[in-house]
Amino acid sequence: MDLKQRMVQEALGMGFVACRVCRPDAVPEVPARLDAFLEAGYHGQMGWMEERVQWRGNPSVLWPEARSVVMLVESYAPEHDPLAVLERPELGAVSVYAQGRDYHDVVKKRLKRLARWLIAQETCEVKVFVDTAPVPEKALAQAAGLGWQGKHTNVVSREWGNWAFLGSVFTTLALEPDAAEVDRCGSCTACQDICPTNAFPVPYRLDARRCISYLTIEHKGPVDEDLRAALGNRIYGCDDCLAVCPWNKFAVAASDIRYHGTAGGTLAELAVLDDTAFRLRFSGSPIKRIGRNRFVRNVLYAVGNSGDVRLRAVAQRLCEDDDAAVADAARWAVARLAHL
Structure with missing residues (x-):
């Protein structure tokens, strides 16, 4: 060879x-x-x-x-x-890659x-x-x-x-290049159709400002109120468009068991994490990079979307949190659950 x-x-x-x-x-x-x-x-x-x-x-x-x-x-x-x-609205949904x-x-x-x-x-x-x-x-x-x-x-x-x-x-080696692959999506629109926030203005183009992965990971500060309900219980990333792709019938099993874990948990336990507990729980995880405040902000949006009035007390305790985005998310969750 x-x-x-x-x-x-x-x-x-x-x-x-x-x-x-x-x-x-x-x-x-x-x-x-x-x-x-x-x-x-x-x-x-x-x-x-x-x-x-x-x-x-x-x-x-x-x-x-x-x-x-x-x-x-x-x-x-x-x-x-x-x-x-x-x-399972009582649980926090974490993208597969970060579990x-x-x-x-x-x-x-x-x-x-x-x-x-x-x-x-x-x-x-x-x-x-x-x-x-x-x-x-x-x-x-x-x-x-x-x-x-x-x-x-x-x-x-x-x-x-x-x-x-x-x-x-x-x-710097000159290796023989392989032939490029061609587009094989055809007429399929499964990934476009399932997007909860309509983040694809046209096929092959993503508006990150509406993408749940962006909103829960990259976006700093409060998320636009018009998009919060669409987050559902997704607290870190989103797999919807990936999960429905029909080409996954050829998916190959992960070769490293370290990619599989249980990074999520119940919203009740995740919402009360302070900075120390957050860092300890997500040590070695990509989730750690967004920090406690952004993470708990996401959890509180999920709390507001849960439909579980028992979680109102959890959100209530964070309405005066030191982080403005967390406090805002907590007040939104309390108000949303108050109408149930």
């Missing part, structure tokens, strides 16, 4: 679902798409998307010496129906292992990236033939569905 074939074999042996290659300049369409997204204001409060926009739009600028991008997929497919928890260990730590370590292996085979330089770097990884994944960006803007594959983390290894 040549180097690329051996690399793919090595990556699969490490637990990656797929490994393919493209050139850094294989996504010339990205700058215009990114500019349109930012111009429309769809990024909301995510000001970091406007920073280093040249890097984010052009991988060749990010590291000019790179000649190949090795794109990798790691599955986190759930073992259960991720939408079932939405029928276990923080994927940034797990995926990056695996990427570094593959990068070290590559260096041991050939004299080269490498850089590894997960989604914290300004890399257009979804577009690169399609260019490398891993899958295509579906109408929900996430990468979808005929081989592993859409429950996947993406990672990349940039290298």
Whole structure:
């Protein structure tokens, strides 16, 4: 086998679902798409998307010496129906990807292992990236033939569905690129139809300002009152558009059991977490990054949507919380439950 074939074999042996290659300049369409997204204001409060926009739009600028991008997929497919928890309003619904260990730590370590292996085979330089770097990884994944960006803007594959983390290894080696994948969504609109907040103005375009994942994770301060009811009991992220994708019939089981956990809990217990208890409970979890205040704010919106008058007392105790957004969410929940 040549180097690329051996690399793919090595990556699969490490637990990656797929490994393919493209050139850094294989996504010339990205700058215009990114500019349109930012111009429309769809990024909301995510000001970091406007920073280093040249890097984010052009991988060749990010590291000019790179000649190949090795794109990798790691599955986190759930073992259960991720939408079932939405029928349990007394519970907090946490996105599947955040129910276990923080994927940034797990995926990056695996990427570094593959990068070290590559260096041991050939004299080269490498850089590894997960989604914290300004890399257009979804577009690169399609260019490398891993899958295509579906109408929900996430990468979808005929081989592993859409429950996947993406990672990349940039290298100075000139590896043979794979053929790009083509769009296979067809006439399906399942992901668009199920969105509780109508966050897709048109297929393939997401308005983050209406996306529940954005609202519960990235958005600071109070959420627009017109959108709070649509949050339901989702307290961290949202899986609706991913869960209904018909290509998940090909989903591959997660290779790392650390992705599966029980990060949620009852709204009654989650609402009363102080900063110390929050940090202890979510140590090692991606949830920890949003902090206690934003998390409890989300929980209180779920309390207000629960229809359970017994939770009114829980919200009442937080109406004078030190954090303004928490206090506002608590008062909203109390008022909403008072009408039942």
